[in-house]
Amino acid sequence: xxxxxxxxxxxxSRAVEEDDDDLxxxxxxxxxxREIEEKREVHIVWCxxxxxxxxxxxxxxxxxxxxxxxxxxxxxxxxxxxxLNTESWDAVGHVSLWNERSRGSSRQSIAxxxxxxxxxxxxxxxxxxxxxxxxxxxxxxxxxxQWTEKVFGCLQKRGLSVMVLSDSPVAEYKTPDYLYGSAVxxxxxxxxxxxxxxxxCPALEQPNILTGLPAAVLSHCQVHQIPAVLYQCYTxxxxxxxxxxxxxxxxxxxxxxxxxxxxxxxxxxxxxFAIITEAxxxxxx
Amino acid sequence: xxxxYDRAITVFSPDGHLFQVEYAQEAVKKGSTAxxxxxxxxxxxxxxxxxxxxxxxxxTVRKICALDEHVCxxxxxxxxxxxxxxxxxxxxxxxxxxxxxxxxxxxYITRHIATLKQxxxxxxxxxxxxxxxxxxGFDYDGTPRLYQTDPSGTYHAWKANAIGRSAKTVRExxxxxxxxxxxxxxxxxxxxxxxxxxxxxxxxxxxxxxxVIRRNQPLKLLESKEIETLVAExxxxxxxxxxxxxxxxxx
Numbered sequence: 001x002x003x004x005x006x007x008x009x010x011x012x013s014r015a016v017e018e019d020d021d022d023l024x025x026x027x028x029x030x031x032x033x034r035e036i037e038e039k040r041e042v043h044i045v046w047c048x049x050x051x052x053x054x055x056x057x058x059x060x061x062x063x064x065x066x067x068x069x070x071x072x073x074x075x076x077x078x079x080x081x082x083x084l085n086t087e088s089w090d091a092v093g094h095v096s097l098w099n100e101r102s103r104g105s106s107r108q109s110i111a112x113x114x115x116x117x118x119x120x121x122x123x124x125x126x127x128x129x130x131x132x133x134x135x136x137x138x139x140x141x142x143x144x145x146q147w148t149e150k151v152f153g154c155l156q157k158r159g160l161s162v163m164v165l166s167d168s169p170v171a172e173y174k175t176p177d178y179l180y181g182s183a184v185x186x187x188x189x190x191x192x193x194x195x196x197x198x199x200x201c202p203a204l205e206q207p208n209i210l211t212g213l214p215a216a217v218l219s220h221c222q223v224h225q226i227p228a229v230l231y232q233c234y235t236x237x238x239x240x241x242x243x244x245x246x247x248x249x250x251x252x253x254x255x256x257x258x259x260x261x262x263x264x265x266x267x268x269x270x271x272x273f274a275i276i277t278e279a280x281x282x283x284x285x
Numbered sequence: 286x287x288x289x290y291d292r293a294i295t296v297f298s299p300d301g302h303l304f305q306v307e308y309a310q311e312a313v314k315k316g317s318t319a320x321x322x323x324x325x326x327x328x329x330x331x332x333x334x335x336x337x338x339x340x341x342x343x344x345t346v347r348k349i350c351a352l353d354e355h356v357c358x359x360x361x362x363x364x365x366x367x368x369x370x371x372x373x374x375x376x377x378x379x380x381x382x383x384x385x386x387x388x389x390x391x392x393y394i395t396r397h398i399a400t401l402k403q404x405x406x407x408x409x410x411x412x413x414x415x416x417x418x419x420x421x422g423f424d425y426d427g428t429p430r431l432y433q434t435d436p437s438g439t440y441h442a443w444k445a446n447a448i449g450r451s452a453k454t455v456r457e458x459x460x461x462x463x464x465x466x467x468x469x470x471x472x473x474x475x476x477x478x479x480x481x482x483x484x485x486x487x488x489x490x491x492x493x494x495x496x497v498i499r500r501n502q503p504l505k506l507l508e509s510k511e512i513e514t515l516v517a518e519x520x521x522x523x524x525x526x527x528x529x530x531x532x533x534x535x536x
Contacts, residue, residue: 284362285367
């Protein structure tokens with residue numbers, strides 16, 4: 001800059017960006033994004049035997065012929081009561097993740113406590129190709145893809161068949177007809193195109209849609225042409241309830257072909273898994 | 286479609302629904318079953334007992350409440366709403382006695398309750414009462430009455446009716462079995478109420494509460510022993526009927 005008196009002053013131009021500050025900001029933003037991503041990452045923790053067999057197999061994949069996934073407290077309770085109550089199932093792993101609604105333990109290696117919302121894997125001792133997954137924790141939308149990729153990434157795709165059980169409030173079921181009390185709870189099904197067999201209940205009518213983990217799993221199976229069938233139970237009770245769990249019974253037909261099931265289940269065993277809210281809830285008389 | 290019209294109670298939907306009132310009727314279905322029968326000289330209220338927690342005082346969990354000496358009601362739905370309605374009705378019964386020096390007629394107190402319920406369907410910021418009530422009693426002139434109210438504030442007189450969880454099943458049973466012979470005596474009317482409840486109650490007599498009002502007598506809550514005796518009588522009658530049918534078939 002030239003002044004009136006002929007001297008030349010060097011001044012900083014305000015038009016030039018202050019590179020140093022910007023870089024810091026960007027770095028900070030990137031750092032925060034990375035931290036959040038790491039925090040929200042989905043980790044599958046297998047038990048030592050399974051981790052070993054994963055390593056031993058060349059492709060890092062487990063042999064699995066049937067994967068049964070239960071999403072939601074009623075579906076998980078049904079599996080616990082009807083399938084997992086025999087002694088022949090081993091807990092082989094769990095999924096550890098963090099989101100605002102599912103604050104998993106900060107150390108991944110700690111298995112979730114019984115009764116905590118969690119995502120657990122069980123394998124049948126006599127038929128190790130049958131895997132059961134019980135998911136009662138909330139998995140955020142941004143984590144669903146990771147969950148599906150990582151879980152299915154550990155399984156052999158060939159010969160795999162998937163069944164998903166999930167529950168949903170009946171208030172979300174859209175229908176032009178009035179639903180009488182006796183119709184609820186009820187089952188509806190959805191299949192991937194690769195699935196050949198007949199579903200055991202009517203198909204889910206339009207415009208109803210699935211969301212969350214069941215939708216992510218079914219989408220993955222559809223894309224990768226894995227035969228998959230989903231049974232969604234619509235119920236009017238918000239807590240785990242024995243009548244809702246009994247609604248999943250038709251699925252036992254498929255399961256009994258794979259593993260030996262308890263032939264006859266007393267209502268008492270079911271009630272153990274259903275939270276007895278009726279006595280505590282004095283809301284309705 | 287309902288989503289835009291069920292927020293505020295005072296808004297009609299384009300097809301004329303008041304969704305909050307209809308949802309309140311769904312809340313009624315969450316309560317356990319109650320049945321009311323109008324006999325010739327007796328009125329009977331039977332309810333499915335709610336399962337009581339181990340440490341809870343059983344006698345504070347009652348579905349049948351006296352409104353006055355000659356009127357009582359059973360409700361189904363939200364417990365707290367019922368308490369408010371019952372309190373207001375009891376106050377009105379006494380106020381009526383003091384003002385008019387006569388006990389209320391069953392229709393009067395039912396109309397009072399129904400008017401109260403209707404007011405709550407027409408003001409903003411308030412939700413309807415989530416209860417239906419069966420109101421039974423004898424009028425001053427000795428006529429037995431049974432009325433039913435619902436969250437919308439309507440009330441009607443009935444010969445026999447049921448509200449709550451499996452009301453439809455019980456009502457169908459009553460439609461088939463409410464005959465003049467069935468209510469010929471007081472005992473028969475009580476047994477009809479028990480039979481109706483046994484259609485939907487799971488574990489039999491120990492889950493049933495019964496209240497009766499006889500003409501010129503106060504409300505009487507039956508003891509569980511009496512109910513068990515009556516249930517045993519009903520079972521025996523059923524067996525005898527089945528035996529008779531078998532014999533008829535074989536001859």
